Every structure is written in structure tokens, then in C-alpha cells.
Amino acid sequence: MKGKYGERCGQSNDCCSWRKSARGYRSGASYLLNSTRRRMARGKKRKHRPAPAARGEAGPKKDARDRDDGWVDSLTNARFDAYYKLQGIVPDDEWETFSKTAATPLPVTFRLAGSRIIGQEINNIIREVHIPALSGMVVDGVQVEPPKVIPWYPGGLAWQFNIEKRVLRKSPEIKKFHRFLVYETENGNISRQEAVSMLPPLFLDVEPHHKVLDMCAAPGSKTAQLVEALHADDLTLGSSTPSGFIVANDSNHKRAQLLVHQLARLPTPALMVTNLDASIMPNLLDPQRRPIHYDRILCDVPCSGDGTTRKNPGIWKQWAPANGIGLHGLQVRILVRAMKLLDHHGRIVYSTCSMNPMENEAVIATVLKSNSDFELVDVSDRMPDLVRRPGMTTWKVANQQLEVFDSFEQYSELTKNKSRTKGAPLTAGHFPPEPKDAEALHLERCMRVYPHLQDTGGFFVAVLRKKADRIPPPPKPANATVKEEPASLKRALSAEPAVEPEAKRPKLDAPVDVPAEPTTDVAGATTAEPSAAPTPVSSEDNTGLLPSKPPKEITFSENPYTFLGAENEVIQECIKRLSLLPSFPSDRVFVRNPTGQAARALYMCNEQVKTLILTNDYQKIRLVHAGVKILEKQDAASFVSFRILEDGVAPILPFVEPDTIFNADLDVLKILIMEYYPAITKFEEPYKTLFEKLELGNALVRFEATNTPDATLTHSVILPLWKSGVSVCLMIDKKSKSALSFRVFGEDITPLGQKLREQAEAKAAAAAEDGEDAAPDVELQDGDAEVDMEAAVGADVPIEGVAPETSVNVTVET
Numbered sequence: 014m015k016g017k018y019g020e021r022c023g024q025s026n027d028c029c030s031w032r033k034s035a036r037g038y039r040s041g042a043s044y045l046l047n048s049t050r051r052r053m054a055r056g057k058k059r060k061h062r063p064a065p066a067a068r069g070e071a072g073p074k075k076d077a078r079d080r081d082d083g084w085v086d087s088l089t090n091a092r093f094d095a096y097y098k099l100q101g102i103v104p105d106d107e108w109e110t111f112s113k114t115a116a117t118p119l120p121v122t123f124r125l126a127g128s129r130i131i132g133q134e135i136n137n138i139i140r141e142v143h144i145p146a147l148s149g150m151v152v153d154g155v156q157v158e159p160p161k162v163i164p165w166y167p168g169g170l171a172w173q174f175n176i177e178k179r180v181l182r183k184s185p186e187i188k189k190f191h192r193f194l195v196y197e198t199e200n201g202n203i204s205r206q207e208a209v210s211m212l213p214p215l216f217l218d219v220e221p222h223h224k225v226l227d228m229c230a231a232p233g234s235k236t237a238q239l240v241e242a243l244h245a246d247d248l249t250l251g252s253s254t255p256s257g258f259i260v261a262n263d264s265n266h267k268r269a270q271l272l273v274h275q276l277a278r279l280p281t282p283a284l285m286v287t288n289l290d291a292s293i294m295p296n297l298l299d300p301q302r303r304p305i306h307y308d309r310i311l312c313d314v315p316c317s318g319d320g321t322t323r324k325n326p327g328i329w330k331q332w333a334p335a336n337g338i339g340l341h342g343l344q345v346r347i348l349v350r351a352m353k354l355l356d357h358h359g360r361i362v363y364s365t366c367s368m369n370p371m372e373n374e375a376v377i378a379t380v381l382k383s384n385s386d387f388e389l390v391d392v393s394d395r396m397p398d399l400v401r402r403p404g405m406t407t408w409k410v411a412n413q414q415l416e417v418f419d420s421f422e423q424y425s426e427l428t429k430n431k432s433r434t435k436g437a438p439l440t441a442g443h444f445p446p447e448p449k450d451a452e453a454l455h456l457e458r459c460m461r462v463y464p465h466l467q468d469t470g471g472f473f474v475a476v477l478r479k480k481a482d483r484i485p486p487p488p489k490p491a492n493a494t495v496k497e498e499p500a501s502l503k504r505a506l507s508a509e510p511a512v513e514p515e516a517k518r519p520k521l522d523a524p525v526d527v528p529a530e531p532t533t534d535v536a537g538a539t540t541a542e543p544s545a546a547p548t549p550v551s552s553e554d555n556t557g558l559l560p561s562k563p564p565k566e567i568t569f570s571e572n573p574y575t576f577l578g579a580e581n582e583v584i585q586e587c588i589k590r591l592s593l594l595p596s597f598p599s600d601r602v603f604v605r606n607p608t609g610q611a612a613r614a615l616y617m618c619n620e621q622v623k624t625l626i627l628t629n630d631y632q633k634i635r636l637v638h639a640g641v642k643i644l645e646k647q648d649a650a651s652f653v654s655f656r657i658l659e660d661g662v663a664p665i666l667p668f669v670e671p672d673t674i675f676n677a678d679l680d681v682l683k684i685l686i687m688e689y690y691p692a693i694t695k696f697e698e699p700y701k702t703l704f705e706k707l708e709l710g711n712a713l714v715r716f717e718a719t720n721t722p723d724a725t726l727t728h729s730v731i732l733p734l735w736k737s738g739v740s741v742c743l744m745i746d747k748k749s750k751s752a753l754s755f756r757v758f759g760e761d762i763t764p765l766g767q768k769l770r771e772q773a774e775a776k777a778a779a780a781a782e783d784g785e786d787a788a789p790d791v792e793l794q795d796g797d798a799e800v801d802m803e804a805a806v807g808a809d810v811p812i813e814g815v816a817p818e819t820s821v822n823v824t825v826e827t
């Protein structure tokens with residue numbers, strides 16, 4: 014949140030408020046409104062507190078943006094009000110509701126993620142088990158609203174839930190629902206995401222064969238939706254290999270790593286994660302060294318985030334007109350670069366969580382005026398249940414002091430003798446188009462969503478594509494060499510005239526018409542071996558607000574990507590030991606370490622990602638991740654073998670000799686869930702003998718769909734197992750186990766679940782003895798689940814070095 018505006022967009026849970034816990038980034042799994050309420054309450058307290066001077070204290074050092082004025086008052090900001098009233102973003106008679114809603118906490122929203130089968134199953138559990146249990150409930154005299162389906166989200170797969178911690182503490186049914194949500198979120202089957210943030214990927218219409226670029230992707234909630242769309246044909250996520258791919262990019266290295274971490278919940282061989290400045294995103298090359306053009310590009314750009322005040326009350330304090338003005342330049346450059354990278358028949362979705370026309374329509378108008386090949390797509394017939402307002406066709410341009418300028422010429426005239434104007438300087442691009450131009454641009458085709466329309470955050474979405482009559486006929490057969498782009502093209506978006514004359518461009522705003530172009534050739538390495546020194550990605554500050562400082566992160570120290578090849582002896586060994594079919598795509602398996610040896614983990618990617626890795630220098634494209642980890646070396650006491658990781662089951666399954674997968678029943682599953690390493694003697698026949706006869710090492714076990722009085726498995730699942738001398742171990746992540754346990758047995762019967770229950774019971778008993786109300790159940794909030802589970806597992810030393818892995822998701826047989 015601190016510092017760069019480019020990183021501050023306020024998409025809260027799915028974006029900037031993912032906080033770092035002791036072990037890493039918190040997962041955002043809290044389903045309570047308490048933290049927001051707490052912050053808001055703190056804001057309210059401050060409001061009534063006398064000023065430090067009045068209390069005889071030295072006041073805090075003031076932030077540069079609220080130094081001058083007294084515009085800010087906890088959950089309101091008079092300048093925000095004045096600015097948006099000036100813009101007339103809502104009719105006068107709606108202002109009150111708009112502004113009140115923008116200052117109240119946001120309801121919790123989530124969507125079913127991952128695969129169709131599991132998504133549907135979990136949705137059914139919500140509908141059939143939890144909604145009835147939560148309906149008609151009254152806590153402390155207050156009627157509790159059960160979760161509601163978000164009406165515009167396809168398939169009824171997204172929900173909204175308004176619940177306070179106070180209420181949760183008092184109701185076992187809500188506690189149970191809360192825990193269910195936490196587990197399924199940890200497991201990647203539910204994504205807690207702000208409702209409006211779900212919109213851009215829906216309008217992008219990604220299909221499994223598409224080449225997709227997500228330019229500003231971290232922390233990745235929208236990329237996750239794109240991954241799901243790419244795998245739309247799968248019943249289980251990852252059970253097919255899409256022919257398309259996704260390049261997910263973020264210029265902030267830490268956030269790019271966070272993106273990798275988040276996307277591990279949705280393992281796909283079709284993913285690449287890069288760490289580049291999107292405004293100068295280099296071309297990836299195909300094997301003929303032609304630039305790749307994408308079918309779909311998402312530009313969810315860094316923004317001031319003033320649509321997220323309901324989740325980030327801090328925005329009230331920081332809000333100032335200069336924020337949007339300063340970001341405009343970077344936003345234009347990112348979108349211009351996207352237009353350059355788009356395939357003729359492709360589409361771009363541009364989005365912000367800001368309501369400011371400077372960051373929205375002014376950006377769209379600027380890029381459309383500079384490139385008449387593009388147009389806004391009319392999507393008004395899509396998602397009819399989504400209440401929205403059309404884009405603004407004109408707006409007011411005001412500086413930090415809310416002085417309004419009629420035109421860029423007037424502004425230039427008034428400021429020409431001033432060596433420095435206060436706040437970010439204005440450019441011609443900030444001003445609305447002439448009415449006649451505005452009509453041709455169809456800015457009304459943009460979409461605006463305001464908080465009060467359907468109890469959400471504020472959001473902006475625009476869909477762009479090339480005009481049909483500007484799409485050139487298909488090219489002649491490709492020439493093997495790439496023609497160097499003429500210098501003029503390197504400087505400008507296209508042959509279109511510049512947006513504004515160079516002389517008029519204020520120095521602090523990066524030029525919109527001359528986006529810094531990368532060199533076309535980023536190729537070079539044909540293997541994963543490093544071939545070039547790390548290249549700085551940008552000399553610009555990525556906030557777009559201030560003159561550039563040297564970028565902090567110019568080094569790149571990722572391991573190379575080395576494809577092993579079918580002849581590799583480790584691959585041969587894996588094929589033999591894991592009973593893989595001859596069709597197993599050995600040529601798409603790679604390792605990531607400096608030596609190129611199959612030392613620990615093996616990864617798999619699809620054909621397209623492989624080609625891109627081999628054709629482009631991974632260092633120059635700053636490739637931080639690709640594909641999915643499928644196999645990992647397991648050092649057992651008597652032998653060393655690779656085992657199939659949980660994430661690897663779906664991609665490997667089509668290549669496993671079917672007869673080697675054995676069936677077991679839910680009693681077996683129960684034992685495998687209740688204990689980490691149950692002794693073989695604990696199983697009834699015929700499984701005891703079956704496990705005894707099983708070869709040491711990796712195995713796959715199938716549990717068929719079953720309905721018994723105590724347990725329900727709605728679809729068949731295949732899970733990895735490890736057989737050691739005297740025990741067997743279900744090799745799935747502890748969170749996956751808990752979630753599976755909840756789904757099948759109705760409660761968490763894992764060792765950790767048992768421990769948490771005992772703790773809760775002990776607390777309740779102690780409280781009862783002291784004559785207090787029953788203590789709350791152990792709560793799993795942001796990050797807590799991870800830490801608790803880790804602690805519990807730490808006590809359970811694995812037999813023969815078999816450690817539960819950290820990946821997620823169960824695999825469904827298709």
C-alpha cells in the first residue's frame with residue numbers, strides 16, 4: 014500500500030491488501046468484515062478526537078497530500094465529493110446514496126473457482142446444506158441474511174455474504190460455513206474476490222485456443238479466471254492441455270512472485286509469468302522469429318483505486334485529483350502497448366477500480382484518437398443483470414486545487430510562466446474530446462459501476478477491438494526472417510498522427526504518443542541456458558506519477574529452463590516406475606536449476622509454452638515461472654524415486670497405464686485422511702493385502718462416487734499415494750485433505766481438524782467453568798489456517814522422509 018501508486022490500486026483482497034504474514038503472503042481467506050470495520054471504526058474514533066495540538070501533543074508528520082487543507086475527514090473527503098459532484102458522475106438525487114454506500118464496508122463476495130465439476134459440487138453444497146442451515150436465523154435479535162447469488166455472474170457461481178465477526182462467534186452454523194469457505198479457498202476451489210473485479214475476464218471471452226496476455230496481473234485473481242476460461246473444456250481443471258496459453262505479467266518482482274504463488278492453486282501447463290514493465294512489453298517471438306500477437310489482452314492497469322473505498326478506507330485520506338492525473342500517462346502507455354501486441358481479430362479489456370475519468374474515458378479517448386483502427390465494442394447486451402452506467406462522453410479537468418480548465422490551450426496559457434505547477438501537470442490527453450469527436454469514439458460504450466447500484470465497489474471496464482474494415486487480408490506465407498520495424502514505428506503507436514505536439518507536452522508526463530518501444534528481438538537462447546546479461550526492463554518509474562527514479566529491481570536471478578528430452582534417463586526411469594504410456598510427452602518436461610540436471614522437481618508445459626521458452630531468451634523476457642510442477646524426487650530409505658505431485662495428477666493422468674490405478678472405498682479414504690501415515694495393518698481386507706502387495710513408492714488410487722449414510726462423494730477422484738515399508742500416505746496437501754474431508758464426511762477429520770476441535774472444546778469447557786459465555790471456535794482467518802496447519806504437521810515427523818507437499822486440488826476422473 015505504501016509508496017508507489019502503481020502498486021496501490023485498491024482492489025483489496027484480490028489485489029493490494031494481500032498482506033504478508035510471517036510465512037508469506039496471506040491468503041485473504043478471512044470471510045469477516047471485521048478488519049475493514051476495525052479500520053473504519055478507527056477512522057470514526059479519530060474524527061471525534063481533538064487535534065493533537067489541542068491535546069498538547071505534537072501532531073504526526075503530515076502526508077504531503079493532506080498537508081494543505083482539512084479536506085479529509087475520516088470516511089469522507091471533501092475534495093473527493095467536490096470533484097465527483099463537478100463531474101456529475103451520478104445524478105444529484107443519487108449523490109447521497111452513492112456517497113453513503115462508498116463509506117460503508119463491502120459485503121464479502123466469492124466465486125466458485127477451479128474446475129466445472131468441483132465448482133458445481135461446492136455450489137450444490139452451499140445451496141443444499143449451508144443456505145437452509147443459515148436461513149431464518151436470528152442472532153442477538155438481528156436477522157442473519159444467508160448468502161445471496163450474485164445475479165449477473167454466469168451460472169449462479171458467485172455469491173455475496175454480509176456477516177460480522179460478532180455474529181459469527183455466536184452461531185455454530187455460520188462458524189461451520191465460514192470454515193467450509195476458508196478450506197475451499199485455501200484449496201483453490203473458491204476465490205474470494207470483489208464482485209466487480211470479476212467483470213473484466215468475463216468480458217474478455219477467453220477460449221482454450223487463445224493466446225492471452227494479462228499485462229498487470231498480480232496478485233492474480235483475474236488471471237485465475239483467465240486460466241479457468243482457458244481450461245473451460247476440462248471437467249477437472251488441468252485434465253486437458255489447452256492449445257492456447259497465458260502470459261501473466263507484473264512489473265513488480267515481489268508481486269510477480271505472489272502471482273506465481275496464487276496461481277499454484279490452479280495448476281496449468283499453459284502458463285508463463287513474466288516480470289516486465291507492461292508499457293514497454295517486448296515482443297515474444299515465434300520459431301520463425303515473428304512477433305507473437307495475442308488474441309486476448311487484459312489491461313487491468315495500476316490506478317488510484319478510488320472505487321475501493323469500501324475496502325480500503327485509507328483511500329479517503331489519500332484521495333486527491335493529482336492521483337488520477339498522474340497515472341493517466343502510464344495507463345495510456347500500457348494500453349497503447351497492448352494495442353500494438355494485439356492480433357487483428359483480438360480484443361482488449363481495459364479496466365480500473367477507479368471512477369475518475371482521467372484514468373478511464375480520458376485514457377480510452379487518447380488511445381482511440383491516436384489510432385483510428387480501433388473501436389470500443391458495444392457490450393450493453395452482455396450480462397443484462399449487471400446494473401451499470403454508460404461511459405462519460407465529457408468531463409471536467411481540474412487541478413489539485415480544483416481549478417477547472419476548459420481546454421489544454423487555456424491550461425498551457427495560464428501555467429506557461431510558472432516554472433512548476435502544483436500537483437501533476439495536465440496534458441492534452443486529460444481533456445475530453447470535442448463533442449463531434451466524442452460521438453465518433455462512442456465513449457458511452459465504456460461501462461461504469463458505482464457502489465450504490467448493486468452494493469459493490471466502483472469499477473470501470475472498456476472493451477476494444479480492431480475495426481472490421483481495418484483488418485488487413487491474411488499475410489502471405491511467412492518469411493523466415495523478421496523485418497526490423499522502421500524507426501518511426503518504433504517511436505509511435507502507428508502511422509497515426511501524434512496525440513499532441515512534442516513541444517506542448519509537459520516534462521513530467523511521459524509522452525503518450527511515443528511509448529518507449531522494446532527492441533523487437535528478445536530471442537536468442539534456444540535452450541534454457543543463460544545467454545545474455547540481465548537487461549533492465551525500464552528506466553521509468555512505474556507509477557506514472559513522478560519523474561523517474563532508477564528502477565530498483567533490474568537484476569534477474571531466476572534459474573534457467575532446461576528440457577530433458579525423451580532419452581533422458583530420469584524420464585525413462587519415471588516412465589517405467591510410474592507406468593506411463595509411450596505417448597507421455599517427455600519432450601515437454603523440463604527442470605529448473607543451474608545445472609540442468611533432474612535433481613528434484615520436474616515441470617511440464619504445453620507445446621506453445623515450450624516453443625516460447627525455446628525461442629525466447631528467458632532472461633530478456635524475465636520469465637519467472639512456466640508450466641506446472643508434476644513430479645518430485647522422493648528420497649525413501651531404500652530407494653529414490655519420483656512421485657506424482659497432486660498438481661501433476663491431472664496433466665499426467667491421460668498418460669498413466671489405466672490398469673495401474675487401483676480402486677478403494679470411503680473407509681480407506683477415511684483412514685488416509687484421519688492419519689498422515691496409517692500403518693497398512695489398520696486397513697480391512699482386501700485393502701490390507703492390496704497395500705502389502707503394492708510396490709514401494711508412488712501409486713494412484715481411485716475413489717468412486719459413493720453415497721453412504723456417513724459420507725458422500727459426488728464424483729470419482731484419483732489421488733496420489735506413497736507406499737513405504739509399513740505404511741501408506743495420501744500425498745495431498747493438508748488443506749486439500751481438510752477440504753476433501755469437509756466435503757465427503759461433513760467435518761474436518763484430519764489430524765489438524767481434530768486438534769482444532771479439541772482446542773475449541775477445551776476453551777469452551779474452561780469458559781463454562783469460569784461461568785463465561787462459550788468461547789468462540791478456533792477461527793481460521795487470513796493466514797491463520799496456514800500457520801496452524803504448519804505447526805500441527807511439524808509435530809508429525811514423516812516416515813521415510815515423505816513430507817506432505819504444498820500443492821492443492823484433488824483430481825476428478827473424467
Ligand SMILES: C[S@@+](CC[C@H](N)C(=O)[O-])C[C@H]1O[C@@H](n2cnc3c(N)ncnc32)[C@H](O)[C@@H]1O
Pocket residue numbers: 019020022024027028210228229230231232233234235236262263264265268289290291292313314315316555556
Ligand atoms: C490493478 S493491479 C492488478 C490486479 C490484478 N489484475 C488482479 O486482478 O489481481 C495493478 C498491478 O499493476 C502492476 N504494475 C504497475 N505498473 C506496472 C507496469 N508498468 N507494468 C506492469 N505492471 C505494472 C502493479 O504491480 C499491480 O500489481
